[in-house]
Amino acid sequence: MQSVRDGARLRRFFSSTAAVAIAALSTMAAPAPVFAQEELNALVWCDHTDPALLEPFEKANDVKVNVKVYEGTGAGLSILDQSQPGDWDVLVIDGVDVHRAIDLDLLAEMPANALPTADIFPEVRMEANNTKDGKTYAVTEKFGYNTISYDKTKVDPKDMQDLSVIWSDKYKGRIALYDYYLPMIGLVGLGLGKKTSELTDADMPAIKEKLAAMRAVSKQVSDVVSSQTALATGEVDILVGGGEWITAVLSADKPSLDWTIPEQGAVRWAQSIGVMKDSTKQELALKFVQYILSPEGQARLATSSCYWAMPANAKAGEFLNDQQKTALRFNEQAEYLKKTQLYPIPSAELDQQFQDAWTEMLQQ
Amino acid sequence: MADAGTLVTATALEDADRRKAWGFVAPALLWTIAFFVVPFAFMAAMSLWKREGRDLVRVWNFDNYTRFFSENALFQGLVNSLEITIIVTVISVLLAYPLAWIIAERVPKRLQRMALILAILPFWTSYVVRSYSWLLVLSKNGVINQLFLNIGLISEPLELASTRTATVIGFVHFFVMLLTLTIYSNLIQLSPNYRRAAADLGANAFQTFWHVVLPLTLPGIVTGAFLTFVLCIGDYVTPQILGGNNELVLPQIIMLQLGRRADFPMAAALSIVLMLAVTVAYLACARWLKIERA
Numbered sequence: 001m002q003s004v005r006d007g008a009r010l011r012r013f014f015s016s017t018a019a020v021a022i023a024a025l026s027t028m029a030a031p032a033p034v035f036a037q038e039e040l041n042a043l044v045w046c047d048h049t050d051p052a053l054l055e056p057f058e059k060a061n062d063v064k065v066n067v068k069v070y071e072g073t074g075a076g077l078s079i080l081d082q083s084q085p086g087d088w089d090v091l092v093i094d095g096v097d098v099h100r101a102i103d104l105d106l107l108a109e110m111p112a113n114a115l116p117t118a119d120i121f122p123e124v125r126m127e128a129n130n131t132k133d134g135k136t137y138a139v140t141e142k143f144g145y146n147t148i149s150y151d152k153t154k155v156d157p158k159d160m161q162d163l164s165v166i167w168s169d170k171y172k173g174r175i176a177l178y179d180y181y182l183p184m185i186g187l188v189g190l191g192l193g194k195k196t197s198e199l200t201d202a203d204m205p206a207i208k209e210k211l212a213a214m215r216a217v218s219k220q221v222s223d224v225v226s227s228q229t230a231l232a233t234g235e236v237d238i239l240v241g242g243g244e245w246i247t248a249v250l251s252a253d254k255p256s257l258d259w260t261i262p263e264q265g266a267v268r269w270a271q272s273i274g275v276m277k278d279s280t281k282q283e284l285a286l287k288f289v290q291y292i293l294s295p296e297g298q299a300r301l302a303t304s305s306c307y308w309a310m311p312a313n314a315k316a317g318e319f320l321n322d323q324q325k326t327a328l329r330f331n332e333q334a335e336y337l338k339k340t341q342l343y344p345i346p347s348a349e350l351d352q353q354f355q356d357a358w359t360e361m362l363q364q
Numbered sequence: 365m366a367d368a369g370t371l372v373t374a375t376a377l378e379d380a381d382r383r384k385a386w387g388f389v390a391p392a393l394l395w396t397i398a399f400f401v402v403p404f405a406f407m408a409a410m411s412l413w414k415r416e417g418r419d420l421v422r423v424w425n426f427d428n429y430t431r432f433f434s435e436n437a438l439f440q441g442l443v444n445s446l447e448i449t450i451i452v453t454v455i456s457v458l459l460a461y462p463l464a465w466i467i468a469e470r471v472p473k474r475l476q477r478m479a480l481i482l483a484i485l486p487f488w489t490s491y492v493v494r495s496y497s498w499l500l501v502l503s504k505n506g507v508i509n510q511l512f513l514n515i516g517l518i519s520e521p522l523e524l525a526s527t528r529t530a531t532v533i534g535f536v537h538f539f540v541m542l543l544t545l546t547i548y549s550n551l552i553q554l555s556p557n558y559r560r561a562a563a564d565l566g567a568n569a570f571q572t573f574w575h576v577v578l579p580l581t582l583p584g585i586v587t588g589a590f591l592t593f594v595l596c597i598g599d600y601v602t603p604q605i606l607g608g609n610n611e612l613v614l615p616q617i618i619m620l621q622l623g624r625r626a627d628f629p630m631a632a633a634l635s636i637v638l639m640l641a642v643t644v645a646y647l648a649c650a651r652w653l654k655i656e657r658a
Contacts, residue, residue: 074626173523179609220526220608229496233503235525348417351625356437359620362612363437 038063040284042090043076045069045271046306047142048292053300057291063284073097080106085278089285091138095270096182096345098129098138107137108277110286115139116293120312123337124270129345138274141292142301144309145340146183147266149231149242149259163191163264166240167213176230177214177221178241181358186267186344187241188214196267196341204353211361214240221362224307231257248308248327261339268340270312295319302328404639411632415625428633441617442637448528448613449597452535453589459536460543460588467544468551483544486537495605498534499525502606526608534602539595543588550584551577586652593645598638614638 038061042048046069054065070076073094080088093101101107117125120140130138148160154174159165166175166187178184186196188210194203219236220226228246230236232254239246243266247257273292275285291297298311299319310328311320317330325331346354411428414421432438467479486494501507502524509521524530554577562572600615609616614634621631 072623074623078622078626078628219523220610222526222608223604225496226499226605226608229499230503230526233500234505235503352417355620355625356435359612359617360437362609363440 038281038284040065040089040281040288041087042067042092042288043070043079043088044090044092045071047301047304047309048092049306050300050304053297053304056296056300057288060291061284061287065288073100077101077104080104086280088276089279089281090273090288091276092141092271092273093138094343095126095129095138095140095143095272096343098272098274099132101274102132102137106277107274108279108282109135109137110139110275110289112136114286114290116290116313116315119295119315120293121314121333121337124268124312126270126272126342129270130272130274138272139289139293140270140312141273141298142309143268143270143312144245145243145259145261145266145268145336146178146180146187146241146343147243147259147261147340149239149247149257151231151234151237151256152258153256154234154237157258157260160238160260161262163187163262165238165262166191167210167217169217171238172217173219174237175214175218176227176236176239177218178227178239179221179223180241181354182343182346183267183269184241185211185354185358186341189344190264190267190341193264196344199344199346199350201350201353204357208357208360211357212364215361215364243309244328245307245309249305251327252323261336265339265341268337268342270342299324407632407635410629411636413629415627415629420629428630429637431630432633432637437612438617438634441612441614441634442641444611445597445613445615445638446641448531448535448603449593452532452539452596453592455532455536456539456543456592457585457589460540461547461585463540464544464547464551468548480545480548484541486541491538491601492605494538495534495602498530498537498606502530502533525606526610528607528611530606530608531603534606535596535599538602539592542591542595543585546588546591547581547584550581554580582652586649590645590649594642597641597645 040063042065044067048054049067049069054067057063058065068079070079076091076093077100080091091101091107098107115136117136117139121143124140124143126140130136130140148163148166150157150160155171159170165171185199185207188207189196189199189203191210192203192206199207215221218240220230222230224246227239227242228250231239231242231246232250243259247254247259250257273289275282275289279285292301293313295313295315296319298313298316302308302311302316302320303324308324308328310330310333317325320328320330329336344354412424412426414423414425414427463483467476467483471479503509504521504525506525508524509518512518513521558576558580559572562576567575597613598615600613600619603613603616604619607613612620614637618631618634618638621627621634
């Protein structure tokens with residue numbers, strides 16, 4: 001009996017040892033699937049979806065970044081309105097709308113000393129937009145220009161130096177208008193000799209008149225993809241409201257496409273990034289913001305697959321090649337920044353008037 | 365007493381049948397209430413609120429509807445929607461009927477399934493990709509213009525892209541297939557005896573078609589036309605991509621309300637108007653939609 005029990009014990013011992021050994025060997029032979037420890041949820045613009053941008057951060061921090069793209073601040077705020085607190089960790093938002101998010105108590109304060117503010121081009125730091133009561137809620141991460149893109153083989157580049165070309169008959173039927181009322185009304189304001197920050201409802205009649213004139217000579221009013229398509233296929237020769245973000249990404253395939261900033265100047269857009277106030281992963285979210293603002297992250301963001309635009313961090317140039325710098329006009333930024341003004345930031349009432357004027361123009 | 369007993373039993377059976385019937389109907393009814401009635405009621409209520417600046421004012425009023433009917437830019441959206449939808453529906457019917465007839469009458473039975481599969485192929489591609497493809501086909505450097513230029517039919521490229529014509533072409537390409545299916549399913553059920561009887565009575569081919577075949581296939585046409593109307597009037601993608609924003613349809617105006625200002629009350633009011641247009645179309649078609657052929 002003893003021997004039988006001992007035998008059974010031995011069998012159990014050996015069988016369990018064998019099982020453990022097999023398990024150990026199998027784990028060595030076949031690597032187990034790797035699962036990210038954590039997930040980070042970011043509500044972003046489409047340029048943040050490029051794997052080439054996200055993967056370095058994901059690998060370095062063993063995290064999976066889930067991104068959801070939205071277009072238009074209204075749509076983004078609606079998504080947040082329909083979400084539970086804590087659903088989102090990071091928000092990318094139009095630089096002119098940061099205060100809307102702050103007023104809705106959506107953004108967390110970020111420690112200013114943890115951000116490379118000193119490396120950001122002074123003109124796009126936009127403290128008035130990104131901070132409130134001395135507290136930093138967002139940081140400018142990328143910027144560009146709503147100006148004039150054109151096909152230099154089809155139009156006279158000299159004509160593109162004067163903003164009035166956008167409502168002249170010379171290129172009638174060969175112009176596309178970018179379908180976003182804020183920068184376009186900003187451009188009209190510049191054409192009227194006004195500063196974008198000083199537009200008021202008293203300017204509306206003149207703005208409406210010029211919008212109607214622009215519409216009369218244009219072929220179409222279209223979104224980013226349709227505008228790019230129209231310019232690339234020769235459907236139009238000029239895109240008003242375009243810029244490096246339209247032509248730079250096509251620079252390799254379509255070298256004839258160019259962009260310029262006219263004498264009267266152009267409109268500057270900027271996008272900001274911040275940490276959500278209700279995020280349960282504030283530290284990781286801040287790390288992501290820091291990565292995006294780092295020179296390497298900035299270079300990847302500037303040349304991400306959805307659209308190219310200028311990195312806010314001046315040191316990103318170390319990570320851009322010559323072709324990328326040329327397409328972005330990286331070395332001409334000092335002059336461009338002097339000649340451009342930020343989007344108009346209208347009050348709610350003026351914003352309503354802008355939108356109504358734009359709708360009227362589309363429907364004329 | 366016996367009669368009374370029979371009556372009680374019959375009533376009990378009726379009650380049981382009624383309970384059973386409700387049991388069958390309940391899931392569909394609950395589904396409809398949860399996913400149509402409740403959201404619709406919420407949307408209708410929302411349409412009576414108002415967006416003022418950044419604030420949502422929850423006070424019942426008809427301001428959004430007043431604004432819609434008084435502002436030409438908004439009302440024109442409905443007019444454009446109706447015009448484009450009616451044009452698309454008529455053209456699609458005129459193209460789909462002969463196509464369905466050829467498949468049903470001229471294509472051998474064994475090849476009809478293949479013909480139908482070929483007819484519905486456009487449904488298998490992404491809607492957005494299909495619209496952008498049409499944009500490339502219709503552009504100045506597109507296939508059509510290049511062909512016409514090469515054969516000397518035109519000296520200057522035609523303005524096809526970013527026009528109402530482009531929008532109509534994009535829609536028709538899609539809806540012809542839908543209508544072909546509904547009309548084909550009607551034609552294939554039509555007994556040849558009707559046509560033989562008409563021929564025996566001295567009717568020629570056209571008279572047979574006009575007085576016999578067409579009336580009997582009308583339910584298929586109207587069903588397809590109604591589906592076309594509903595899908596076309598509510599579509600945002602095709603006009604947005606192919607129309608070049610040169611005239612806004614109602615779904616585009618709804619999107620304009622949501623894009624930046626998140627004006628849900630105005631968007632809800634416009635959506636109610638859109639639903640009313642569809643309801644009117646349904647009532648106009650209801651007579652034929654209910655037809656049952658013996």
